[in-house]
Amino acid sequence: MQSGPTGPPMPGARQLARGITATWWYTLTAVMAFEVMLVVAWTAVAVIEGQDSIARIVVGGGGLVWCASTVLLLRAYRHRDDAEPGIDWRLLLPPMLVAVAFGAAAGSLVGSWQLALMPFAQSLSLLNWPRGVRYRVTIAATLVLASLAYIDSSRISVPDEGPWWLAVVYTAILPVMTVSSLWWWDVLNTMDRARAAESRLAATQERLRVATDVHDLQGHHLQVIALQLELAERLMPVDADAGMEQLRAARGSVDDARQGTRDLAMSFRSVPLGDELANARDLLSAAGLEVEAQIAADAAQAPASALGPVIRETTTNVLRHGGGTRARLALRREGTDWCYLIANDRIAAGETDAEGSGLEGIRRRLAEVGGTLEVQREPDEFTVMARVPARPTTGEGTR
Amino acid sequence: MIRVLLADDEGMIRSALAALLRLEEDIDVVAECEDGEQAVAEALRLQPDVCLLDLEMPGLDGVEVAERLHRAIATRCVVVTRHARPGVLRRALASGVAGFLPKSRGADEVAAVIRRVAAGGRYVDPEIAADALSDERSPLTDRELDVLRAGRRGETTGQIARSLSLAPGTVRNHISTILGKLAVGTRQQAVLVAEERGWI
Numbered sequence: 285m286q287s288g289p290t291g292p293p294m295p296g297a298r299q300l301a302r303g304i305t306a307t308w309w310y311t312l313t314a315v316m317a318f319e320v321m322l323v324v325a326w327t328a329v330a331v332i333e334g335q336d337s338i339a340r341i342v343v344g345g346g347g348l349v350w351c352a353s354t355v356l357l358l359r360a361y362r363h364r365d366d367a368e369p370g371i372d373w374r375l376l377l378p379p380m381l382v383a384v385a386f387g388a389a390a391g392s393l394v395g396s397w398q399l400a401l402m403p404f405a406q407s408l409s410l411l412n413w414p415r416g417v418r419y420r421v422t423i424a425a426t427l428v429l430a431s432l433a434y435i436d437s438s439r440i441s442v443p444d445e446g447p448w449w450l451a452v453v454y455t456a457i458l459p460v461m462t463v464s465s466l467w468w469w470d471v472l473n474t475m476d477r478a479r480a481a482e483s484r485l486a487a488t489q490e491r492l493r494v495a496t497d498v499h500d501l502q503g504h505h506l507q508v509i510a511l512q513l514e515l516a517e518r519l520m521p522v523d524a525d526a527g528m529e530q531l532r533a534a535r536g537s538v539d540d541a542r543q544g545t546r547d548l549a550m551s552f553r554s555v556p557l558g559d560e561l562a563n564a565r566d567l568l569s570a571a572g573l574e575v576e577a578q579i580a581a582d583a584a585q586a587p588a589s590a591l592g593p594v595i596r597e598t599t600t601n602v603l604r605h606g607g608g609t610r611a612r613l614a615l616r617r618e619g620t621d622w623c624y625l626i627a628n629d630r631i632a633a634g635e636t637d638a639e640g641s642g643l644e645g646i647r648r649r650l651a652e653v654g655g656t657l658e659v660q661r662e663p664d665e666f667t668v669m670a671r672v673p674a675r676p677t678t679g680e681g682t683r
Numbered sequence: 684m685i686r687v688l689l690a691d692d693e694g695m696i697r698s699a700l701a702a703l704l705r706l707e708e709d710i711d712v713v714a715e716c717e718d719g720e721q722a723v724a725e726a727l728r729l730q731p732d733v734c735l736l737d738l739e740m741p742g743l744d745g746v747e748v749a750e751r752l753h754r755a756i757a758t759r760c761v762v763v764t765r766h767a768r769p770g771v772l773r774r775a776l777a778s779g780v781a782g783f784l785p786k787s788r789g790a791d792e793v794a795a796v797i798r799r800v801a802a803g804g805r806y807v808d809p810e811i812a813a814d815a816l817s818d819e820r821s822p823l824t825d826r827e828l829d830v831l832r833a834g835r836r837g838e839t840t841g842q843i844a845r846s847l848s849l850a851p852g853t854v855r856n857h858i859s860t861i862l863g864k865l866a867v868g869t870r871q872q873a874v875l876v877a878e879e880r881g882w883i
Contacts, residue, residue: 535789542787546810550817559820567815570776571805592817600812603776604805642809 304476311469312358315462316351319406322458323347325451330394332448339393350386350403353379357410361466364412376411383407398432402455405429409459410466418463425459497548505541509534557591558583561615564599568611571603573628578614586615586622587672590653594670597642598626620674621655627667643668685801688714688729690722690748691737691763696786700735703790710794719743726752732801735793737786738764738771746775753779759800763793764811770881772807772815782806821882822864830857832883835874 327344335343356379360372383403391400405425413421433452516530555563558579565577580586602611612627647657655672687704689712691697701712713729716722719742726734726748734752736745743751749760761782762775775783781800784793785808796806821828833843840858844851861873877883 539787550813553817555817555819559818560816562820563816563818567773567776567812570773572776596813596816597809599816600807600809603807603812604809 304472307469307472308362311465312355314465315358315410316355318454318458318461319351319354320348322402322451322454323351325454326390326394326399329396329448329451333394335393342393343390343399346386346390350382350407353382354407354410357407361410361412362469380404380407396432396436398429398436398452398455401432402429402458406458406462409463422459422463426456429456429459494548494552498545501544501548502541505537505544509537509541512537554588556584557586557588557595557615560588560592560595561613564595565613567599567603568613573602573608573611576610576612578616580616582617583615585674586617586624587653587674590650590655590672591615591622591624591670593649594624594646594657594668595626597646598668601642602626602628617674618671621671622674624670624672625667627665629665646670685710685733685797686713686729686731687711687797688716688722688726688731688734688758690716690719690734690740690745692717692740693737700790700793704794704797706790707794710797719745719748722748723751726758727755730756731758733797734758734760735797736760736762738762739766746771746778746780749775749780750778759803761796761800761806770815770818770821772811774881776807783811784808785810819880821877821880823861823877823882827857827861827864828877828883830854831861831870831874831877834858834870835878835883837871 323344326347327340330340330343357376360376383406387400387403390403391397405428409418409422409425411421433456436452512530512534516527516534519530520527561577561579561583565575568575602608608628610629612625614623614625616623643657643659650657650670650672653672655670658667658669658671660667660669687710689697689701689704691700694717697715697717701715704710704712713731714725716725717740719736719740722734722736722740723743734749736748738745740748745760745762745764749762752758752760759781760779761784762780763784763786764771765786772783782796782805784796784806788796788808799806823831829847830843830849833846834840838846840851840854843849844854847854849857858870858873862868862870865873865876867873867876874883
């Protein structure tokens with residue numbers, strides 16, 4: 285709820301997005317490494333076959349140009365989910381032409397049909413094929429490359445040295461290896477998208493729930509207020525006192541509506557007890573008091589539902605009066621109890637009725653969970669101490 | 684007689700509140716202002732006992748007005764708000780605001796607070812205090828907040844560095860720490876997050 289689509293992303297989401305990016309670079313590196321190794325292997329074949337330096341340069345240099353051209357294909361692949369289905373030929377035609385040109389030149393120089401078709405087959409398998417078609421393309425490319433290897437071996441005399449076989453086998457399995465790398469990337473990408481969709485859905489549902497709550501709440505109160513005002517309008521000429529009574533009731537209804545709205549808004553806010561105390565300390569020092577705070581390290585375990593209101597009420601009391609110069613805050617564990625203490629140096633005489641009733645309310649609420657409240661009024665210090673069992677008899681956590 | 688200045692950009696609320704306060708025997712509304720600049724000017728001219736300032740006003744907000752007046756004259760400021768963004772109370776207390784009220788309080792309660800504040804007391808509404816206490820903690824240090832504040836209008840790193848007397852490299856370090864803590868991509872986003880939560 286806190287961060288809808290307009291809010292900042294949660295740190296976890298950001299980390300995941302970073303993880304996705306890292307996976308992409310890993311995939312890209314793997315595919316490029318396959319291709320570069322293959323180019324090196326075929327260049328080695330050209331060297332062993334005793335080709336002249338032009339052929340070596342064509343196979344090696346041209347191979348690197350082809351490798352670079354496949355980066356464009358991979359880039360298009362990465363962003364394919366955001367693009368229209370199908371293939372954008374304006375962008376992808378140049379790399380495909382590079383693949384065909386390199387295949388034709390290198391294949392004819394080395395005298396291998398397999399090398400001639402390999403770049404095109406690889407570039408083809410990098411295109412954004414619809415689901416299902418890509419696997420057929422891969423299988424077809426593998427079969428074609430394997431059968432061309434067979435044709436090559438029957439047509440030309442095969443040298444005994446390793447690179448030839450390395451290059452031939454490696455070429456035949458290149459499309460499969462490439463597509464399996466991309467498949468892994470697809471899996472992670474789908475998971476990432478599913479997670480994003482899930483959090484969007486959760487945020488939408490929450491928003492709908494809040495909208496319904498607000499609508500019900502306001503609708504009800506506005507209807508009551510409208511009726512009370514109408515009644516006042518009718519009564520005024522005949523019975524002014526009764527009319528006034530209705531006006532006062534309408535004012536009360538407005539207060540109820542406001543309080544209800546506020547409670548609804550507050551129900552989405554909850555902070556750990558430690559943060560609440562830290563806020564109290566900050567507020568008191570902002571108000572010019574010298575604050576001494578002793579907060580237990582495991583304050584988060586204290587019953588927030590019981591102590592939260594105590595902290596709010598007592599801090600407000602201190603803030604309200606001002607004039608003091610020192611305040612002491614403490615939250616600590618004493619045996620099986622949690623003990624919260626707030627003291628300040630104001631003169632106790634300044635206490636108002638509202639404040640006394642506030643403290644009474646707190647005493648009642650604490651009693652409900654088996655806790656106690658002690659108030660000490662000394663000439664130079666006013667202390668409130670609340671004590672709650674570590675395991676209250678009613679639920680904790682939510683306020 | 685307590686002389687009161689009223690500043691609120693919503694005309695209906697301002698005039699209704701002024702009329703209600705004038706009904707009180709011991710309160711006299713000496714000025715009604717519709718924005719922060721006007722409130723500062725009028726307050727300096729009239730030297731009222733109490734200034735009742737709306738927090739949300741175009742230009743200077745209520746706390747900024749209170750800050751300026753606090754330095755210049757001996758008037759007491761009460762800030763009124765519809766929605767107390769977390770962090771505002773802290774800023775208000777630090778700049779010497781004597782009272783803080785939600786807008787929903789009736790005129791009789793406002794009058795009581797004005798009397799109390801005029802007599803030298805301080806009043807912080809329990810609702811506002813509850814909001815401030817259940818406030819999300821800012822993960823940023825004071826220095827980092829200074830950097831965000833100095834750059835909130837799109838100032839360059841160099842300008843921020845000059846205004847805070849820091850080295851540009853230090854400012855850049857602070858900014859990258861801020862971006863990491865808030866998990867956002869740009870300084871503008873960090874400023875938006877911090878403003879939304881009332882940290883700056």
